[in-house]
């Protein structure tokens with residue numbers, strides 16, 4: 001019997017969607033891509049509200065079951081399709097990888113999300129330059145913290161060990177966004193080396209914004 005098709009509601013430039021696209025590609029899982037254009041406000045429309053309670057992307061539909069939150073989605077995929085694993089086999093390794101993933105997803109990303117940047121400009125009347133300064137400040141602070149966390153772990157090609165996993169799925173999209181906003185990478189050698197190693201892999205390339213069907 002054919003496995004039910006996975007459906008991913010995504011936006012090419014959404015870094016949280018990018019995380020899930022990498023996880024799907026690493027596992028070789030085919031899926032239908034449903035573009036939700038965030039800049040046009042598609043995520044606020046009633047059609048999307050009917051499927052998504054939080055009205056964010058990504059949202060994964062697995063045979064009618066709808067899942068939100070990129071970290072939860074990736075862990076779900078890892079449990080349903082264990083090979084290749086996104087998390088190490090040992091509890092300490094898993095805690096370390098989750099800490100790195102959360103450093104991006106919980107500490108950096110929420111401060112720089114689209115709605116936050118929009119609020120700065122529309123409600124607080126911040127200039128475009130002030131908004132970009134906000135982005136660069138919090139993104140760099142977060143990446144420096146990630147660099148310090150990585151420096152305390154044994155040297156490795158990827159965030160944890162010699163195979164890419166959950167933390168790499170979070171690091172790469174964050175670096176992509178940081179590059180777009182021209183964040184300084186001074187002192188972020190380990191972050192950059194991991195990013196480069198990941199981008200050698202077809203799964204990371206295939207999940208990139210420019211390879212998405214909705215890329216502009």
Ligand SMILES: N[C@@H](CCC(=O)N[C@@H](CS)C(=O)NCC(=O)O)C(=O)O
Pocket residue numbers: 013014015016017038043055056057058068069070071105113114115116
């Ligand atoms: N914590 C959520 C964040 C989801 C999220 O904020 N997605 C962004 C795109 S990266 C979004 O939909 N933003 C819409 C908005 O800010 O209005 C996750 O990891 O999935």
